[in-house]
Amino acid sequence: MSNLKETFLTPLGLNNPVAVQVLGICSALAVTAQLEPAIVMGLSVTIILALANVVISLLRNTIPNRIRIIVQLVVVATLVTIVSEVLKAFAYDVSVALSVYVGLIITNCILMGRLEAFAMANGPVDSLVDGIGNGLGYAIILVIVAFIRELFGAGTLFGFQIIPDCLYEAGYMNCGLMLMPPMALIILGCIIWAMRAKNPELQEK
Amino acid sequence: MNTNSNAYTIGYASIMVIIVAFLLAFISSSLKEKQTENVKLDTKKQILSALNIKDGDVAANWENVNDFILNADGTLSAYDGEFKTNYSDTTELHVFESNVNGEKKYVFPVRGAGLWGPIWGYVALNADKNTVYGTYFGHEGETPGLGAEITKPIFTEQFVDKTVSKDGNIVLSVVKNGKVSDPSCEVDGISGGTITSKGVDEMLKTCLKRYSSFLSSATDATSGATKVEAAAQDSAAAKIAVVDSTINAVKDTIVAKVDSIVKEVKDELKK
Numbered sequence: 001m002s003n004l005k006e007t008f009l010t011p012l013g014l015n016n017p018v019a020v021q022v023l024g025i026c027s028a029l030a031v032t033a034q035l036e037p038a039i040v041m042g043l044s045v046t047i048i049l050a051l052a053n054v055v056i057s058l059l060r061n062t063i064p065n066r067i068r069i070i071v072q073l074v075v076v077a078t079l080v081t082i083v084s085e086v087l088k089a090f091a092y093d094v095s096v097a098l099s100v101y102v103g104l105i106i107t108n109c110i111l112m113g114r115l116e117a118f119a120m121a122n123g124p125v126d127s128l129v130d131g132i133g134n135g136l137g138y139a140i141i142l143v144i145v146a147f148i149r150e151l152f153g154a155g156t157l158f159g160f161q162i163i164p165d166c167l168y169e170a171g172y173m174n175c176g177l178m179l180m181p182p183m184a185l186i187i188l189g190c191i192i193w194a195m196r197a198k199n200p201e202l203q204e205k
Numbered sequence: 206m207n208t209n210s211n212a213y214t215i216g217y218a219s220i221m222v223i224i225v226a227f228l229l230a231f232i233s234s235s236l237k238e239k240q241t242e243n244v245k246l247d248t249k250k251q252i253l254s255a256l257n258i259k260d261g262d263v264a265a266n267w268e269n270v271n272d273f274i275l276n277a278d279g280t281l282s283a284y285d286g287e288f289k290t291n292y293s294d295t296t297e298l299h300v301f302e303s304n305v306n307g308e309k310k311y312v313f314p315v316r317g318a319g320l321w322g323p324i325w326g327y328v329a330l331n332a333d334k335n336t337v338y339g340t341y342f343g344h345e346g347e348t349p350g351l352g353a354e355i356t357k358p359i360f361t362e363q364f365v366d367k368t369v370s371k372d373g374n375i376v377l378s379v380v381k382n383g384k385v386s387d388p389s390c391e392v393d394g395i396s397g398g399t400i401t402s403k404g405v406d407e408m409l410k411t412c413l414k415r416y417s418s419f420l421s422s423a424t425d426a427t428s429g430a431t432k433v434e435a436a437a438q439d440s441a442a443a444k445i446a447v448v449d450s451t452i453n454a455v456k457d458t459i460v461a462k463v464d465s466i467v468k469e470v471k472d473e474l475k476k
Binding site for chain 2: 030031033034036037061062063064065066067070071074078081082085086088089090092096099103149150153154176179180
């Protein structure tokens, strides 16, 4: 039991897929200009990663070694397509909101990384927990970056104005750079810096 | 079993591909009908949104909207085919007409290209066919917070009451944020979404241009109104002339009368 707990908790902190393994950076830059898409993306990746982990874990003993990456990719792409098709039929509004991210989910390195590193070697229950843990670890970083970018870039959170009008009248201005992708990279760099400064065991010798 | 042999690998790959293909084909075909229904409903919702009808049942609200096709001479004829969700066909120009609060509105579908993919929109004009009543913009993959802001009310509501065309040219345009020089027809673009904003600008110009025969038929109507006004002015002027001449005649007779009276008085005095 303690093993499962560990599988779930390490990706949230010490083995975070974004901040420690530095995976999935591309999508972290693309969707973090606002809080809402960041949360949607984080949850989508969590669900797809958990499902793909279980499927690959069930198939792991049958997959030929030489084409395992292709098999993993096919499983991920199939799952994403099925989920988006079902949403299109039964929750059209959600599918419209997600349409931007479908391509980004398939190409997210975290999925391939977890399938290859964990699901290929562990049972379905462990893999499910690992998938949820890593997905949430990714989501946490996305939410932190999006929070900073939306608050300082647009003065809003979830689209609602947070910075009061009187501050703007006093000469405060939104930081346009915050909305640009490079700023996401800089914030991400700062998060990695802070994590490494706090946890010396993460630093390479 | 040796999972590394060539035969197993090829067999595994083939079976996997066949299973996945059948699975996807089955899901896609079984959900197709429901999806098309959803897309149609969503397109209607977008058109209604351009007409500022955002609440209530889409199907019920749609009863009030008529689908027309523009003829080459600028007149409209009713479209009786199946409702379309894609308006990229430029040989068949659709115009939607609706009554909102007793006033006639026209909606024109527009399509163009953003930064990452297609963008589209619906522009509703007032009965004068020259001022904007409302707009809706949609996109497929613009960046959230940047290009994707074109769908937000803060962008779309800027278009309200702007002039669409002047002297046969489409003047409705999106300019760089903060660079509006003519507020009657220009709106602010999205800062950080320059290419998407330019895409919207170009989309409005090229697509609305195709409707110029219909839009300029509006100009005819206004010049017709001017004619009526001119005729009214003419007849007024004529009446004024008649009144003037009467006044002159009266004046002349009065002057003549006064003269004769003066003469008589003078004669009396001499006596």
